[in-house]
Amino acid sequence: xxxxxxxxxxxTAFPILKRLLRSxxxxxxxxxxxxFVFTLVILTGLFGTPAxxxxxxxxxxxxxxxxxxxxxxxxxxxxxxxxxxxxxxxGEWLQRRNIITKRLPKLRTLNKRWPRRFxxxxxxxxxxxxxxxxxxxxxTRPQVSAWLLLSFIMLGVVLSVFYKNRVFCRxxxxxxxxxxxxxxxxxxxxxxxxxxxxxxxxxxxxxxxNEYGYGCPWMVYPGRLDRNIDCGMCMECLKTCPKNNIAxxxxxxxxxxxxxKAHKLDEAYKAFIMLACAMVYSIVLLGPWGELKxxxxxxxxxxxxxxxxxxxxxxxxxxPGIFGVFSSxxxxxxKRSLPLRKVFIDFAYTLVPMGLAAWVAxxxxxxxxxxxxxxxxxxxxxGWGWNLFGTAEAPWVPAAPQLIAFxxxxxxxxxxxxxxxxxxxxxxxxxxxHRKAFTVMLPNSFFLTLVTVVFMWLYLG
Amino acid sequence: xxxxxxxxxxxxxxxxxxxPIGILGYRYxxxxxxxxxxxxEVQAYAPESGGFSPAVIQVEAGKEVTLRFTSMDVTHGVAIxxxxxxxxxxxxxxxxxxxxxxxxxPGTYTYYCTTWCSADHWRMRGIIExxxxxxxxxxxxxxxxxxxxxxxxxxxxxxxDHEGEALAIAPSAARGGDLxxxxxxxxxxxxxxxxxxxxxxxxxxxxxxxxxxxSDAELxxxxxxxxxxxxxxTVDTIQTYNQNCAACHGESGNGAGPAAYLTADVPAVxxxxxxxxxxxxxxxxxxxxxxxxxxxxxxxxxxxTREETWALVDYLWLLAFEPTLNE
Ligand code: SF4
Ligand code: SF4
Numbered sequence: 001x002x003x004x005x006x007x008x009x010x011x012t013a014f015p016i017l018k019r020l021l022r023s024x025x026x027x028x029x030x031x032x033x034x035x036f037v038f039t040l041v042i043l044t045g046l047f048g049t050p051a052x053x054x055x056x057x058x059x060x061x062x063x064x065x066x067x068x069x070x071x072x073x074x075x076x077x078x079x080x081x082x083x084x085x086x087x088x089x090x091g092e093w094l095q096r097r098n099i100i101t102k103r104l105p106k107l108r109t110l111n112k113r114w115p116r117r118f119x120x121x122x123x124x125x126x127x128x129x130x131x132x133x134x135x136x137x138x139x140t141r142p143q144v145s146a147w148l149l150l151s152f153i154m155l156g157v158v159l160s161v162f163y164k165n166r167v168f169c170r171x172x173x174x175x176x177x178x179x180x181x182x183x184x185x186x187x188x189x190x191x192x193x194x195x196x197x198x199x200x201x202x203x204x205x206x207x208x209x210n211e212y213g214y215g216c217p218w219m220v221y222p223g224r225l226d227r228n229i230d231c232g233m234c235m236e237c238l239k240t241c242p243k244n245n246i247a248x249x250x251x252x253x254x255x256x257x258x259x260x261k262a263h264k265l266d267e268a269y270k271a272f273i274m275l276a277c278a279m280v281y282s283i284v285l286l287g288p289w290g291e292l293k294x295x296x297x298x299x300x301x302x303x304x305x306x307x308x309x310x311x312x313x314x315x316x317x318x319x320p321g322i323f324g325v326f327s328s329x330x331x332x333x334x335k336r337s338l339p340l341r342k343v344f345i346d347f348a349y350t351l352v353p354m355g356l357a358a359w360v361a362x363x364x365x366x367x368x369x370x371x372x373x374x375x376x377x378x379x380x381x382x383g384w385g386w387n388l389f390g391t392a393e394a395p396w397v398p399a400a401p402q403l404i405a406f407x408x409x410x411x412x413x414x415x416x417x418x419x420x421x422x423x424x425x426x427x428x429x430x431x432x433x434h435r436k437a438f439t440v441m442l443p444n445s446f447f448l449t450l451v452t453v454v455f456m457w458l459y460l461g
Numbered sequence: 462x463x464x465x466x467x468x469x470x471x472x473x474x475x476x477x478x479x480x481p482i483g484i485l486g487y488r489y490x491x492x493x494x495x496x497x498x499x500x501x502e503v504q505a506y507a508p509e510s511g512g513f514s515p516a517v518i519q520v521e522a523g524k525e526v527t528l529r530f531t532s533m534d535v536t537h538g539v540a541i542x543x544x545x546x547x548x549x550x551x552x553x554x555x556x557x558x559x560x561x562x563x564x565x566x567p568g569t570y571t572y573y574c575t576t577w578c579s580a581d582h583w584r585m586r587g588i589i590e591x592x593x594x595x596x597x598x599x600x601x602x603x604x605x606x607x608x609x610x611x612x613x614x615x616x617x618x619x620x621x622d623h624e625g626e627a628l629a630i631a632p633s634a635a636r637g638g639d640l641x642x643x644x645x646x647x648x649x650x651x652x653x654x655x656x657x658x659x660x661x662x663x664x665x666x667x668x669x670x671x672x673x674x675x676s677d678a679e680l681x682x683x684x685x686x687x688x689x690x691x692x693x694x695t696v697d698t699i700q701t702y703n704q705n706c707a708a709c710h711g712e713s714g715n716g717a718g719p720a721a722y723l724t725a726d727v728p729a730v731x732x733x734x735x736x737x738x739x740x741x742x743x744x745x746x747x748x749x750x751x752x753x754x755x756x757x758x759x760x761x762x763x764x765x766t767r768e769e770t771w772a773l774v775d776y777l778w779l780l781a782f783e784p785t786l787n788e
Contacts, residue, residue, distance in 0.1 A: 025465055032469065036476045043481055047488070050504060051531040053555035099469040383557070384488065385500065385529060 009193065009247040011238070021235045021248070024213070028099045030084035038086040038149070040381060045146025049383025053396075055142040056381030059373045061149070062139050067367035069179070070359050078183030082176060082232040087153050088169050091160030092217065102213060112162045114171065121266040124177030125273055129315065131174050132277050133308050136284070136296040165217045169232060181270045182356045183228040184256035185418075190222065190231050190238075192245045198223030206237040206246075213239035222246060227256035229267070254418060257349045258425045265341075268348035269316075272323065275355035275451065276315040282362050282458040322447070323348065329443035334431050346430065347444045350423040354448055357415020358455050361408040365459065368399040408459045416452045420445045500527040505537045505552065505574070508581035513572065516587040520564060521594045527561040528572065538575035538704065541589070544766035551576055564591040568601045571763040575704040580723050582708065583759040606762070609747045611658075619747045620754045623729075625736030630678045632661075632734050634783045637686030644683050645671045653691040657746070657771075661688060662739040681738070685782035692775040693768065701769065702776055705761065714780035726756035737781035745774045 011018040020026050037060065045057035052058040073081045093099050095107040131138065131148070138144050156168040169176045192198055206222050209215035216222065218232040222241075225231055238246045283289070284296050295307040327344045334343070375394035380386045387393075400407075423444045427437035493499070504514045510533075520526045530539050532552040540548035541560060549558035564570065574585035590600055612619060649655050650664050661684045668680045675683075703712055708720040714731030721728050730736055749770050752760030761770070 025469075028469055032472050032476065035473075036480070039476050039480050043484060047485065049502065049531055049557075051533060051555050051557070054531065054557065093473075098466060099473065100465045101463050382484075382488075383502075383531065385527075385559070 007189075007191075007247075007249040007251045009249055010188075011246070011248050017248075018238075022239055024100050024102070024239065027083055027234060028089075028093075031086055031089040032099075034084050035086035035089055038153075042146045042150055044377075044381045045142040045149070047382060048142055050142060051383060052140045052142060053370070053373050054377065054380070054383035056377040057142045057145055058140070059370075059377045061145060063367055063370050064374050067363055067371065070356075070363045071367065074179055074182045074186065075356060075360065076186060077188050077233075078186030078228045079179055079231060079233045080188070081179060082169060083234045085169075087149075087173070088156045088160070088166055090153065091156040091168065092166070094157065095160050095164070096214070102209075102211065105209075107164050107214070109160065109164050110162050111164060114163050114167050118171055120171070120264065121177050121180075121270050123172050124174055125266065125269055127172065127174035128177055128273060128277075129312065132280075133311060134298075135281070136293070137298055165219055166232060170218055170230060177270055178274050180229040181267060181274065181352060182359075185254045185353050185356055186228060187251055187253050188233075189225075189228055189249045189251055189255070190233055190235070191225055191247050191249055192222050192241075193247045194245060195223055197243050197245045201243055201245075205240040205242055209236075210240050210242070213237075215240070226259050227262055229256065229262075254353055254422055257352055257422050258429060260346055260426070260429055263342075263345050263349060265345055268345045269320070271348045271351040271355055272320045273315055275351050275358060276319040278355060278358040278362055279319075279451075279454065279458075280311055280314060282358075282455065286362075286365070286458055323351075326443040326447040330427070330440050333443070334436070334440045338430055343430070346426050347423065349426065350419045350444055350448060353418035353422060354415045354451060357411050357418070358451075360415075361411045361455065361459060364407050364411065365404055368404055369401065370396075371399055372397045405460055409456065412452050412455050412459075416448055419448045423448070499524065500529055503528055503530045503572070503587065504533050505530050505539070505585075506533045507535055507537075507579040508584040509579060510534060512585045513587035517590065518587065519590045519592060521597075522564050522567045522591050523594065525561060525563045527559055529557055529559045531555075531557045535578050536576055537578050537585070539572055540575045540704075540764070541570055541572045542764040542766070543570070543769065545570065548575065564589070566601075567591050567593040567599075569603065569763070573764055577708045577720060580720065582720075586763075603763070606747075606750060606767070608657075608743050608767075609751060612743055612747055617741075617744065619744055619751065620756075623736070623740060623744075625733060625739055628681070628735040628738065630681075632678075632681035632685035632738070632782055634682070634685040634689045636679075637682035637684065640675070640679060640683050641686055644668065644675060644680070646683070646687065647671070651687060651690065656688060656691065657742040657774075660739050660741045661685070661737070665738075681734075685734075688778045688782060692779065693772045694776040694779060695772065698769070698772040698776045701765070702773060705764070706773070709757075713784065714777065724757040726753070726758075728758075731777045731780040732784050734781050737778070742771075742774050742778075745777060746770055749773060 011021070041057040041061055043057075044055055048055045048057065069081055095109055096102070097104055097108055134144075138148055152173070155172065159168045159172065198204070201223075204221070204223070205215075207215050213236045216237055217234055218230055220230050222231075222237045238248075284292050292307070295303040298304040324344055327347045328340065330347060331338070331340045331343045372394065373396060375391045377383075379389045379392035379394075381388075385392075420441070423441040424437060427441040427444075428434070431437050431440055499520065501515075501518050501520075503518070506512060506514065518528070528539075528541070530537070530549065530552055532554050534554060536551050536553050538549060538551045539558065539560070541562070545562060545564075547560045547562050549560060552558040568591055570589040570591060572587045572589060574582055576582075578585065592600060609619075645668075647667060650667060656664075661681070664684045664687065665677065665680055668675075668683065669677070672680060708718045709724055709728040710716055710731060711718040711721070711728075716728045716730035716733075718728065748758060749765075750760065750762035750767075752758050752762075765773070
């Protein structure tokens with residue numbers, strides 16, 4: 001089992017944090033705040049200037065929020081964003097018919113059953129790909145961004161009418177998918193202190209809910225929680241658990257990745273999609289091929305179709321295919337002692353730290369370069385010539401441009417080491433002995449190194 | 462309902478309804494009502510992506526307006542003409558620039574790009590219709606140009622091919638200045654109006670009859686000098702030329718600007734004195750204002766005043782007869 005000694009429960013260490021997170025006002029309060037920003041994003045997107053760099057919506061979503069999410073929140077706090085995200089908020093409040101206090105014993109929905117075949121990440125995988133295909137358009141056109149976000153929030157509300165709980169977040173939201181995947185690396189986790197207490201606790205308030213809170217909105221049973229991927233860190237269980245058994249642990253990075261029994265193909269594909277997308281974006285946006293950028297920008301329909309075909313082939317076939325060759329090598333090296341499919345899926349989890357590192361490195365580039373736009377759009381969110389805080393004329397100053405390459409290299413190398421270590425742990429669980437594990441993981445490590453080299457080449461030119 | 466719940470609901474209503482209504486109401490109802498200044502947002506795209514959007518703006522004469530230009534793709538420059546002296550030198554992609562001005566007289570004005578932004582750069586224009594608030598249906602039309610009318614009456618084809626003759630020695634206004642005291646020049650030839658309706662070659666024929674002791678080359682120097690006498694060019698003219706003409710005709714007038722290879726017809730070479738010597742100023746004027754048929758020479762009549770156009774023509778003589786003055 002996990003090495004419990006290396007975990008520190010922050011709630012015990014900081015009672016004030018526990019009080020805050022137990023309070024029914026904290027989460028909705030944060031959501032109201034993000035909802036305020038979200039509304040402003042929609043308004044500026046729809047009514048503000050079409051010049052992206054002058055539009056609050058574009059800058060705050062694709063630079064400020066994205067940077068915060070991928071560089072800070074996901075790597076260090078896992079799914080914390082999901083607990084303050086404004087998108088599911090209206091739907092959730094509608095189900096609860098209240099914002100803060102718990103009023104109704106049951107959620108108000110039509111109580112439909114979410115289809116079994118969608119109880120996985122595939123919808124999120126394809127949703128992400130769909131958004132990714134249009135990303136160059138979405139990232140630069142405030143109106144398109146606004147409509148996209150509006151459609152998310154609408155979908156959230158509609159789903160909450162039919163289905164209980166955060167079905168949108170868990171099975172549909174294209175962002176939720178990769179946050180979940182990458183949250184497994186984060187050093188923060190919600191877990192129970194003592195699983196045996198849960199075993200004997202028959203009423204399971206964390207699942208059913210009680211007067212202090214709702215049953216887990218993410219449809220998770222905290223008593224058996226062993227990965228961050230499905231826990232939205234909403235802290236309802238902290239409020240409901242009468243046994244004081246919920247902990248918010250600080251733990252080593254990447255602990256969840258080696259929980260092999262949970263490994264699944266949909267998640268493995270999420271890992272491929274994310275890694276491959278990071279690569280495509282780096283190539284399209286940073287690479288020297290202007291033609292490619294034009295094609296991605298929908299210069300013409302045939303151009304874009306060619307780009308889309310290439311993109312999907314690369315992401316869904318080429319990258320998993322090449323990876324498959326390497327995992328087949330591992331499989332042969334272990335003398336086929338496990339099914340190939342299992343080896344393939346297990347090793348795909350080594351791409352999680354690597355993929356996250358690639359995204360962090362990629363994002364560092366444009367976030368540091370363009371972050372200063374945030375100042376001017378804060379004062380003139382619509383590009384209407386306002387100057388609310390006197391910063392409308394703030395110049396565009398790239399932050400630490402000389403440092404970026406170093407930071408990117410550091411992040412990528414850390415990602416590589418982390419991935420190789422994960423690979424070793426996975427191999428160890430697969431074949432047991434150190435020496436054998438070492439041999440089995442070699443092809444995988446080679447693949448990871450190859451990927452790192454490609455990224456380095458893209459970032460460092 | 463607890464106090465917290467009530468507060469949260471109030472905040473929710475403020476966010477979802479108050480914020481949109483407040484901002485949009487202020488922007489589209491209150492602000493236009495309160496302040497007389499009207500702001501027009503204009504997005505500047507390269508011509509093949511649509512040019513200026515909007516491309517037509519209607520304003521009232523006598524009212525202060527602001528035009529805020531946002532560069533959407535590449536660097537653009539903006540000027541409004543004719544005769545307004547309103548310009549933004551360059552607006553980088555994603556940046557904005559404003560021009561605030563009051564149109565005193567009703568009529569049609571043009572905003573145009575002043576930076577070589579694409580092969581179709583010169584197509585990048587927008588129109589400002591300035592209407593008289595008392596009589597908004599009447600938009601004064603551009604009056605016909607007496608100079609162009611005059612050429613037509615005279616039966617001169619503005620678009621006719623113009624061949625110069627090769628000159629062994631390039632005329633020099635500087636040398637002509639040394640001779641001017643001793644050469645007999647009829648008064649008429651010194652007059653602006655005469656010079657604008659005759660070519661230097663015609664002036665040469667007249668001077669030859671009265672100055673037999675001088676060589677043709679010397680007389681050409683004198684004529685070059687005479688053609689400089691009445692110049693109306695200023696430093697602004699150089700900028701106008703460089704912004705609007707140099708892309709094709711070259712900054713030195715050598716006909717080899719960066720976009721010269723794109724035009725349907727070879728751009729005229731102004732620093733070729735042979736070509737210019739048999740050219741008439743009013744024909745140059747007409748070409749600038751009306752454009753050249755089938756040559757890709759755009760019309761600038763909607764951008765420049767007549768005076769500005771003459772100053773440009775005068776600058777071309779400068780390029781022809783005293784290229785060193787250009788510096
Ligand atoms: S309510 Fe607490 S003790 Fe009971 S099952 Fe849930 S987490 Fe365990
Ligand atoms: S396990 Fe607890 S914190 Fe995680 S989603 Fe469920 S209720 Fe929220």
